[in-house]
Ligand SMILES: NC(=O)C1=CN([C@@H]2O[C@H](COP(=O)(O)OP(=O)(O)OC[C@H]3O[C@@H](n4cnc5c(N)ncnc54)[C@H](OP(=O)(O)O)[C@@H]3O)[C@@H](O)[C@H]2O)C=CC1
């Protein structure tokens with residue numbers, strides 16, 4: 001995630017930082033998987049044990065991961081209700097993307113349902129999380145290497161601004177090519193929304209079924225975590241087109257960071273709360289559950305309201321839903337919203353997302369820090385993302401961005417940050 005320009009400073013401390021993160025990110029994921037099922041479930045402390053290769057490597061897990069990717073790719077290639085155009089590229093062309101992510105979610109749910117009816121042991125999936133995560137990590141390394149090799153023959157106009165430093169380790173990590181694809185299959189767009197996000201809800205569901213088998217029925221806490229996260233994933237796929245304007249798609253290369261993030265980090269660490277609940281049951285009363293639902297609803301209301309307001313405005317500023325909002329003109333011809341959600345803080349969508357992250361952890365109680373890992377990680381991700389976006393917007397909009405910052409002084413949390 002680096003700003004434009006040939007002399008853009010390297011992110012994450014350059015090649016050394018990138019190399020360290022390539023080890024640290026998978027290590028953190030395995031650590032969390034081990035700790036979630038251990039008795040003390042301590043977020044900070046030594047891992048309960050170090051798994052040997054036989055606990056990590058399983059050809060069956062590798063086959064399952066490849067079959068999952070194949071299934072999601074097949075669903076991606078099915079006829080779509082709409083084909084959307086991406087942002088204009090350097091060579092003035094626009095790529096086409098199928099809008100059928102929600103359809104893929106529904107079809108996957110139907111297939112999973114049929115599988116369970118036919119005797120597929122869904123509750124056995126959580127017992128395979130470690131080898132599955134290992135297989136997903138291997139796939140991420142190999143896939144990133146293939147993407148790196150492919151980028152060597154890509155034209156300069158197809159490269160991302162931040163991933164062509166010339167240092168192979170850094171470029172492998174950040175990704176050189178902006179939109180690597182084979183025909184209609186756009187790898188970055190596909191990976192960002194399908195296998196990881198849908199895999200996350202499938203793992204959650206498997207953990208719910210496992211809990212039901214262990215204790216007779218799923219706990220209220222497990223229902224809440226599953227429901228909230230399904231809503232989040234369903235929302236992302238329903239509003240799939242909006243992802244085409246995110247900086248990951250329009251600006252960042254597709255390298256190890258995003259490949260690993262999409263294929264391994266999201267399904268195996270975002271499901272941490274459900275993993276924790278299977279091994280650390282929590283009693284949750286109705287008043288507390290209702291309060292948590294309210295917090296999630298507030299978070300979702302802000303998140304969806306802010307994202308939809310900006311997307312509607314960017315598509316058509318004269319749309320009656322946004323036409324009355326106050327704006328600032330910029331030298332690029334684009335305008336910035338300074339009222340409505342975007343007049344409250346400069347990243348209201350992040351605020352809503354963080355409130356939801358809190359609601360996903362609260363059902364796990366206050367006895368452990370582990371289920372709050374997502375909230376901590378996500379806060380640092382969004383603070384980093386926000387700073388990155390500010391730099392880009394300052395470059396894009398110059399004085400108008402200064403004016404926006406003067407009018408809307410807080411970044412994410414009103415009166416605090
Ligand atoms: N769960 C997860 O792991 C993650 C979730 N997310 C979520 O994904 C969503 C998308 O996030 P992200 O892509 O980071 O960023 P945003 O959707 O916030 O997009 C930022 C862009 O919005 C435009 N913009 C900024 N201010 C204004 C304004 N006042 N008026 C109009 N346009 C404005 C600018 O682009 P321009 O002017 O060029 O249109 C800016 O570059 C968020 O809801 C975020 O919370 C993101 C990352 C990870």
Ligand SMILES: CC(C)CCC[C@@H](C)[C@H]1CC=C2C3=C(CC[C@@]21C)[C@@]1(C)CC[C@H](O)C[C@@H]1CC3
Nearest residue numbers: 025192193236246248257258260261262265266
């Ligand atoms: C491995 C690293 C620590 C960081 C990896 C980051 C990725 C996991 C995230 C980068 C941007 C993302 C977005 C989403 C999921 C997480 C990643 C891939 C969404 C699809 C989540 C749902 C939202 O509605 C849209 C998000 C867009 C960005």
